[in-house]
Amino acid sequence: MSFFEIENLSLSFGGVKAVDDVSFAMNEGEVFTIVGPNGAGKSTVFNMISSFYTPDGGQIRFKGEDITEVRADQIARIGIARTFQNIELFEHSTVLQNLLIGREIHSRVPVLRQLIFDPGVRRAELVHRAQVEDVIDFLELAHYRDERIANLPYGVRKKIELGRALCVEPKLLLLDEPASGLNPEETEEMGFWIDDIKNDLGISVLMIEHDMSLVNEVSDRVLALNNGRVIAEGSAQEVQNHPDVVAAYLGGAA
């Protein structure tokens, strides 16, 4: 039994096969990267894991359990958190509020007590605050704690989105292009965070990424997709040198 497994996953939009019979398995504690040209179906795979799309066929298994049919708002409760390619933060809230929203699945106080805000609610809030503060320390976000997202630059937003996913305390973290829009230094920093997330927090990472320097630096294994199909799997080096991958990116006879 693999930690996380996708089997024969397929999805078509009209006549276009966005994802066509994709299978892979990742182990616990691994950083597993999906690469591929634009339109290869990488984000579609993520959106099927998040249950935003329902696959036409195939199965998604997490710790041996079939999660293909699980509702989108239950995915986080199972232990899978994610970030988005085009940052989906809560723009009009502060960094702190964004991170606290990441604690949603851990708050169990009934609504009526929240209205009254009894001491129990306050105690629960303080616990969440302490947890969020750990993430703030971890990602060095203290400087931005009370800023509204709308006032923050792109690189910081990327980090906050990562932090919000960490507040969920997931077992598996899905990162959709964590380095897109970042400059080389920020990309390098992102690499360190991902390493730390794997080694210090023990969270497995499934990532989509185009930046090969980052892919080489952090990935344990890499999977290449093209036109919705798997074309190569292996170490970062193996995949990059695979003739089909070279052909997919550069064109040519393959």
Place this chain on the structure above:
Amino acid sequence: MRVLFKTDYNQDIKFAKHGGYTFWYGLLLAAVFIAPFALDTYWINELTRVLIYALAGLGLMVVTGFTGQVSLGHAAFMAIGAYSHAFLLSQGVPFLFSLPIAALTSGVVGLMIAIPASRMTGLYLTIASLAFAIVVEDVIIHWESVTGGNRGMLVDTPILFGYEIFEAWEYYYIVLVLLIMSITLVLNILRSPLGRSMLAVRDSEISAESLGIRVARTKVLAFLISASLTGLAGGLFAHFIQFLSPETFGIILSIQLLLMVVVGGLGTVHGAVYGAILIGFLEASISILKDVLPPAIGNQPGLEPGLFGLILVLFIIFEPEGVYGRWLKFRTFLENFPFYRRNTFKRQRSYLKTERMR
């Protein structure tokens, strides 16, 4: 400029973030409690009207300002609150029970509307809420045994612990206390998980969902709370106008409520109160304006809704953050004087939101 030195998580949770809060809001509280002693009956009544509007606006703020669901049908919840309160009173239910029951009735109707409505977004929801308001108005007209139909309905004088509330100032205090309680309730929501999920649903449903927030449930709860508060305002409004007729709760009132929250400042409790003050002021000035203008213009039937619409459009174009947002900017200007930069509140960059799935 004030720099807060934080040493305790409770500092972020409590209402009064620093001494300034305690001082100014204490002053405001003292002022509204002393007001009836200093004002004559006319102004006490005007003030009561503003407080009731603020309560109704607070209700709308929960659903539109916090949860991002624009409703053009909130007058209907006021109507439901007002009519059920008046009906219960006429059946001999005491004021103290009738008012909360009326508010809850409105809340439950809101809940039933929200269950199908939570599947809709944006304009569709707005249109649906508008349709709902029209249906409610029709029901009031035709359900004569309860509502008196077009003939209208007299509202009994409120009796509290065997004591009849006749004086304007007595009623003012009832409304004031209920408003303060409601504001506390809403502030509590805002600092607890429910309030945060509302803001999350407003700003990005998709990431809210991926974080485990049950979007439909959040919207339904928002409607329940919102409709209850607006229904409560309706019940209070019933005594204020003393005579209910269906046209009181027409589309104009819905637009006024929406105008209040937008002009006051969407997404803030302050906004509801500022909006109410502004609308109260506006109503008074329009009636003065009508006397001044030549009768050909002053007696045009569309004058009020036209002006309301114009103000709404102007605010959306020039100050989408409303009066409260403008005040925050002005305060920052004062705090940073003379170092204020013109583009402090401009976004540093605007990013495309492509790949939105819903």
